[in-house]
Amino acid sequence: MKKLFVHHPLFRLLSPLFSGALVYLLILLINNTIEDLNTNFFTQELYVCIGLAYIIQEAARIIIVLFNRLRQPNSFWVKSILHLGTTLLITVGLVTLTMYLYFTQVLSYTPNYLELLIFNSIFCAIAVFYVLLYISNQFLHRVNTEKLEKEELARVRMEEDFIAFKRDINPALLMESLEAILVLMKKDADEAESLTEDFASVYRYILSSKKKEIVNIKEELVVLKTFIEVLNRLPFREIKLSIHDLEDTWVVPGSLLYICEGIVRSSISSDLESISVELKEEGNNIVLKYSHEEKLNKTFNISDLKMIVRSYSHFTSDSLEMYQDDAVKTIKLPKIQLG
Structure with missing residues (x-):
């Protein structure tokens, strides 16, 4: 928040000149007539009012x-009322003390109740106006902050939706698959048709699963096998x-597909060796292990799975883990249990 204008040196210097003169003018109007202003305006009492x-x-x-530094109370309105009450009490005390000293030490008589009431009423009105300026500024800042937070949240959600949409469409895989189909069409039309069907079934699953938050792992594995066949033709x-016995559990749709694609894209291309991927269950996790031989400029790490990590955080308190040794990299997906 920008510095409040009441703290500005120029405001602190000039504002009391006008407010003090206004107080003195009001007191003259209360005690005298308008015709007396010309003779009584620039007197000692004016400077007393300005000083006060x-x-x-x-x-x-x-x-x-x-x-502004207080953390308690948390309620904006309770804090504002307490602030206003404290300011009024201190204002009454300062005005009463100053006027009593001025009247007794300078004017040599004790001020009566009416005179103190007039001074306190006017200066309290100025103090209230001063505090209301601050409270209104705080309230405006609070409203604007809430609007900015909502706009920022909407922006973040829009970016997440765009990233998720881009991930689901996967333009790189789309182009690579279409290019492979074009090449196969010239060599083997049947093979090209088979690749097209597999490619289409994978994309149907990816796009249709956008309406689902979780899917049964058996449904995911069926598509995963088809997806592996597509990747192996690229x-x-x-x-x-190799899939070992997996109990009936649930996963975020497309998570296993995304992991397998990350594995092949980070591995060095070679026709001599293959990537052995093992999928099994260990306790409360679905464990995926593979022999890694990654590219020099591209490694597969947990930051590549942040969208999946965020999705799993909605369904389980267990976190997704990834670690490796010299030959094997392990990825642990927490099992999602219903009920």
């Missing part, structure tokens, strides 16, 4: 600084997938 205005406004400013290192 400096004291009151500086006291109110200090109270603003103190309340210019990547071949994947050999």
Whole structure:
């Protein structure tokens, strides 16, 4: 938040001049007639009112600084009421003390109740206006902050939706698959048709699963096998997938497909060796292990799975893990249990 204008040196210097003169003018109008203004305006009482205005406004400013640092109470309105009450009490005390000293030490008589009431009423009105300026500024800042937070949240959600949409469409895989189909069409039309069907079934699953938050792992594995067949026809290192018995559990749709694609894209391309991927269950996790031989400029790490990590965080408190040794990289997906 920008610095409040009441703390600006120019405002602190000039504002009491006008407010003090206004107080003195009101007191003259209360005690005299308008015709007496020409003869009674520039007198000692004017400078007393201006000086008292400096004291009151500086006291109110200090109270603003103190309340701005307070953490309690949390309620905006309770804090505002407490702030206003404190300012009024201190203003009444300062005005009463200053006027009593001025009347007794300078004018040599004790001020009566009506005179103190007039001074306190006017200066309290100025103090209230001063505090209301601060409270209104705080309220406006609070409203604007909430609007900015909502706009930022909407922007983040839009970016996440765009990233998710881009991930689902997967333009790189789309182009690579279409190019492979074009090449196969010239060599083997039946093989090209088979690749097209597999490619279409994978994309149907990816796009239709956008309406689902989780799917049964058996449904995911059926598509995963088809997806592996598509990847093996593209210019990547071949994947050999071995699936051990997996109990009936649930996964975020497309998570296993995304992991397998990350594996082949980060592995060095070779026709001589394949990637052995093992998928099994260990306790409360679905474990995926593979022999890694990654590219020098591209490694597969947990930051590549942040969208999946975020998705799993909605369904389980267990975190997705990835670690490796010299030959094997392990990825652990927490099992999602319903009920």
